[in-house]
Amino acid sequence: MKRKFTTSLILLLTLNLLVKPFWIFGIDRTVQNLVGASDYGVYFALFNFSILFNILLDFGLTNFNNREISRHANLLSRYLSNMVTVKFLMGVVYALVSVVFALVVGYSKVQLLLLGVLAFNQFLSSFILYLRSNISGLQLFKTDSILSVIDRVLMIGLCSFLLWGPFRERFTIQWFAYAQTIAYMVTALFAFVLVVRRTKFFKPRFDRAFIVSIVRQSYPFAILVLLMSFYYRVDSVMLERMLPDGAVQSGIYAQAF
Template identity: 65%
Template sequence: MKRKFVTNLILLLFLNLLIKPFWIFGIDRTVQNIVGAESYGLYFALLNFSVILNILLDLGITNYNNRNIAQHHHLLQKYLNNIVGLKFLLAIGYALVCLAAAFIVGYSQVQLHLLFFLIINQFLISFTLYLRSNISGLHLFRTDSLLSVLDRGLMIVFCSILLFTNWLNIEFSIHWFVYAQTLAYGLTALITFGIVLKHARNFKLRLDWRYVRLILKQSYPYALLILLMSFYNRIDSVMLERILPDPLGKQQAGIYAQAFRLLDAAAMFGALFAGLLLPIFSRMIKKREELGQLVQFAFLLIIVPAILVGVTANFYGLSIMHLLYHEHMEQSAPIFGILMAGFSGIATTYIFGTLLTANGSLKQLNLMAFCGMLINIGLNLLLIPKFYAAGSAYASLVTQLLTAVAQLAIATHLFKFKINYLLLLKLTGFLLFAILVAKLSLFLKSWQVGVVVLWSAGLIYAFMSRLISLKALVAILKNEQE
């Protein structure tokens, strides 16, 4: 299982490093620079508004399906026949709830038009993720890896045509950005559906309500978990845009989006770990295999770069913001540092939260997520009026770290993991070493060289201290150990 995890993780990282940085820095950043912070801030707030409610599109079905298909391959056709129709019914319900909530909140006609297409996009994303859960559940990780970058690849093509050519003779706006996403997500969903049909062989669209009720009864704890986590991960920009007066709210949401974009990019790569580990953990738990080694191995693979990312953002945040944007760099830089400091918490969640999900420990996870939501909303209400976007960043940092510690504690208790004090000491030493190198690197004339020095020294330290064992990695790739 270790070898399967590492080899497929390498493929996933390669494909995502090939596609997603160009999307984030070449397309998404360019769009914000062209349309401005206020217009992009409006889009960003509406996007997060649609994301918060998108659990209504899924109700936990994707995670439940992934876990069950991984353990019982023969259920693919039976599940697919019923769930596809259910997903379309859920889409109608989601759209109605979103639009009703938008009317209650008081969105304008322009905002509602944009939100309508974002609702369509959320359905297409959710449907594709459900279809991919079948593919990864069958352990077809290479196919899933290619599909994971297909939507972004198509969006790069479509947006490049809109941004860098005059072929369509249009004036680019945030609306065209959303339309391009809709087309890319739609094509990705169609291609993914075709691949799943090939493996399901005999597909018949139907709704067996007894079977649907059974699925929903078993999946609703997953739905509640995703809803609660969506609140404390995505509500920041919505609260900024709503609490602060217009146009300050949109502007602060745009400034927050500048900093959040790189956190979101880092989280995309962290999510690759979770996507690979959920079916692997599920099968290992079913077979009662020993989990400790893989959990520690995966955790160290993600926490080492997470710490380096946090340190880099806090020492070189202003330089990075100046490189990426044309306005509000001084305001977004400290927010960037605060948000990226919380990435270690997000990285921890991707390992231990995934382990608990695979184990079906939803009661504990939901209690943790509910507390996280209350903490986040409370801190946002308290801090936004005084500190604006920085207040939201502090709320996010506190929430991510507290929920990560809670999940680590729950997993340690349930799986009877022994606390590795030597490992904790090594990680503390690694953090202090990274901070020291970052401080010294500031004396270099070029900040780019400083970042390279920081990461090079950090990775060398990680290998020399055996936080990450190079020998073990080579052995796994040579299939000398499983």
């Protein structure tokens, strides 16, 4: 077990060292330079806004699920059937809260549309993390390591085609968000198939008592994460909203983030 974990950890670190630098310095930096500080500043502010209420997508369920599956792998079918339903309900709550606060803040229609894409991406990212918690809970560490970088690899492939292909001159920040959506959807589908193949049955259901019990155990952690999200992410949102040239200033801030 120790050797298996160590090998998987080395694989995880190696994959991340190969993928993450190219994503940050090759793709993200190129997007910043291509679309300009103003457009990227709006994207960066909206991206951080979408993270503010991210805890509503999880509420500590992923950590709880990982712990329980690692202890009781035979409960995977029951937990998956409940958790998938709950994750989608949480996605609806998260979307409603995000839209309400976005309207209060005063985002334009174009900004709201981009925020909708980014919020959907946050849901997909959270769903992937939940699915990965099942994989790692089953001690499939190598599979989990590969899943941890699939979305980035797909994004690098899609964005490389858009940034250095025939569509470079027409590239917009919206395309960047859409590329992330496609990558997340493919990764989520792949991870979902892997998890379902490990179950005896899968039938979405909602066990109210089961969920209430988990939420009661998780809400202190959820409140902490919510406050931390505001602390780390609200600055770019405030820059974009409060200054006359907020989009540009947010973009400049993003370049140094």
